[in-house]
Amino acid sequence: MQGLIFDIKRYAVHDGPGIRTTVFFKGCPLHCWWCHNPEGIRKETEEVVTVHKMEGKDYTVKETVGRWMSVDEVMREINKERIFMEESGGGVTFSGGEPLWQTEFLEDLLLACKREDFHTAVDTTGHTSRQNIRKIMDLTDLFLYDLKLMDDSKHVKYTGVSNRYILENLEFLAACDKRIYIRFPVIPTINDDEENINRTLRLLGSMAKAVEEVDLLPYHAMAAHKYEKFHMEYKMGGVPEPGEQEMEQLKERFEEAGFKVKIGG
Template sequence: MDGIIFDIKRFAVHDGPGIRTTVFLKGCPLNCQWCHNPESIAPKPVYAPRTVHLNGHQFTENEQVGYTVSPNQLLAELQKEQIFMEESGGGVTFSGGEPLLQGPFLNKMLRLCQSHGMHTALDTSLFSSWKMIQKVAKATDLFLIDLKLMDDQRHQKYTGVSNQSVLENIQQLAALKKSFSIRIPIIPGVSTTPENIEASIAFLQSLQQPPASVDLLPFHNTAKAKYARFQMENPFGNQPSLKREASSEIKQQFEKAGFAVTIGA
């Protein structure tokens, strides 16, 4: 059971505890208008021009983004940094895209990593079947869950899908007493409305088990060049990146409700 990935980020410190290696799986059923990994959305490898300047000359060639890898090949890559994971209390994080879109491959990798003593984390929207989530939960030490918007119509408008199954999956995962953190993208005029913040707090307070933390992720526009390179529409292309201070008031609201809060994961 091979998988398709498009990047491996080594020595990551924002994707779970300790020093981690983050694996980015290709494909996502959502189409978030502020996505910072637009190259991840298509499930298959894609090609895009890449220009290199060298000694006064310009070279442009099509670069493949996304490649097939077997579980054993990927495990061998992850083991290269295992000593740093162990010394720092880190591990492996699977991200995307939406990693659950490649459920069987993801499940295989999670089990392999755990069997080799690696802490596992899954960065996910939980937009998947509960049956698949139950499978991977058995080998996942920590879930990093994106809670994008509470209102279903607005969720459909900005991500292309309903959030009903997402909210249900979060409730069921909390009932399993699995360790999880909630990540909320701070998108100006979208997720920053008082209604969305209040509804998010109320929803999290209703869970059988609270999240270990609430991570506020201020919008950044560093993916602007990616959209141009892949010739993709960028609805938030003119929106400047937010400074951390812009999320301080929202942070205080969640803290007042009793949650441990970080800004920028």
């Protein structure tokens, strides 16, 4: 079996504990306005052209984004960093895109990781069937679970899908005592309002035992230039990045509610 991967990042320190190798699956059922990995959204390889300027001249470079890889090929890459993972208490993180959009391939990779004794994390939107969650949950040591908006109509507007499966699957994983880090992107004017923060805190409070950490991820506009390259519309023009003070205040709110909080992953 093969899976479509768009990047493998070594020495990752923001995708779970320790030093990790993060494998990025290509394809995501969501289309978040603020996505900083637009190259991970389409579930197909893409030919893109980048223009580099050098000494007043333009040089165009064509590249294919996305590569079909076998489990063995991915495991060979992962094994290159085994020593750093072991010494740092790290492991492997499967991210994207949405790794659960290629559930069978993800399951095979998790099985291979478990056979080779790697700590495993899955960074997911949670927008998938319960059947898919069940397939991988016992092979996953840690879930990095994205939570964006509690209001369903806003969720549909800004991500393209309802949050129903996302919330139900989160509650299910918490009830199964899975280890969970919540990943909350902080996006001014979209999800940092009182109502969304209060509803998020209420939900997390109801599953506090399972939530080991909350990672507050400040929105940044650094990926804006990528949208043109991938022929996608960038809808975030005019949305400001959150300031340091806002991030600190939010951190305090979540800490006061009893959570361990990190700014960034």
